[in-house]
Amino acid sequence: HLKNAFVGDHTEVTVATGDSILIGDVSDSGNTKRDTVQGLLDLVPAAATTHGTLTASTSGTSIDFGSIPAGVTHIRAMYNVVSLSGTANHRFQLGDGGGIEGSGYGGAPLYHSGNGSYTNGAVTAGLEWGPGQADNTMSATVCLDLMDPDTFLWSMYVIGASANDNNGAWSSSSKALSAELTQVRFTTSTGSDTFDAGSVN
Numbered sequence: 013h014l015k016n017a018f019v020g021d022h023t024e025v026t027v028a029t030g031d032s033i034l035i036g037d038v039s040d041s042g043n044t045k046r047d048t049v050q051g052l053l054d055l056v057p058a059a060a061t062t063h064g065t066l067t068a069s070t071s072g073t074s075i076d077f078g079s080i081p082a083g084v085t086h087i088r089a090m091y092n093v094v095s096l097s098g099t100a101n102h103r104f105q106l107g108d109g110g111g112i113e114g115s116g117y118g119g120a121p122l123y124h125s126g127n128g129s130y131t132n133g134a135v136t137a138g139l140e141w142g143p144g145q146a147d148n149t150m151s152a153t154v155c156l157d158l159m160d161p162d163t164f165l166w167s168m169y170v171i172g173a174s175a176n177d178n179n180g181a182w183s184s185s186s187k188a189l190s191a192e193l194t195q196v197r198f199t200t201s202t203g204s205d206t207f208d209a210g211s212v213n
Contacts, residue, residue: 029053069094069207074199076112082192085161089154089196093175094210100200101142104154106166108191114138119185125177139168140201141181149175149209156196164189 029050036042067075069091080087089104096102101121105112120134121141139154152172159167169184198212 064213066211066213069198069210069212071207073203073206074197075207075212076195076197078195080194080196084193085158087154087156087193087196089156089198090213091150091152091154091172091198092211092213093149093151094212095147095149095208096200096205097208098146098200098202098205100202100205101140102150102152102172103138103140103199103201104168104170105138105197105199106156106187106189106193107195107197108164108189109194110190112195112197113187113189117185117187119183121181121183123179123181125179135185135201137201138199139170139183139185139187141170141172141183143174143179143181145177147208148177148179150181151175151210152181158193159186160188164192166193 027049029048031049032046033049033052034044034046037045062081064077067077069075077089091102094102105114105117107113114137117136117138118134119139123141123143125143141150141152150172152170154168154170156166156168159165165186165188167184167186170181172181173179174181198207200207
């Protein structure tokens with residue numbers, strides 16, 4: 013009888029988001045409540061991936077991406093044929109509500125050219141990679157993962173290559189922030205060399 017009442021006696025129609033649904037509330041002794049289809053859809057988590065806005069890296073000494081929402085645990089930052097005006101290395105920094113943090117990183121950049129592999133030694137001011145050559149266009153992907161949400165500890169690495177001189181770049185680093193991550197910064201090791209080509213996201 014229930015089958016006939018709820019299914020057999022009704023023709024099939026398209027369900028709209030404003031239509032009502034009766035549900036049993038497990039937190040209220042199973043009492044019946046009514047909600048809309050949209051109300052149930054709103055309970056589904058938002059998309060796992062949010063894509064940023066492509067930004068030209070053709071001027072300035074730094075490019076910031078802010079308003080990173082709470083709960084983010086993975087970030088991918090991308091460089092597309094980015095060039096600098098001088099011989100600085102590329103640098104990537106993290107920040108929270110108190111601002112970008114420019115110290116306390118642990119890592120060392122490495123790059124490979126036709127003459128061999130080189131490292132610039134320990135770098136504590138950010139995730140950094142080279143080689144530092146004017147007009148050396150670099151394409152790269154920076155990968156960040158939240159390692160410890162209790163201490164806001166992030167682990168990060170970058171893999172990149174130069175488009176015009178066949179140099180490769182690798183680097184890894186880690187950084188514990190003062191609070192939850194809210195922003196990231198693309199910049200340079202000198203803070204004075206400017207971006208003059210390419211794009212970032």
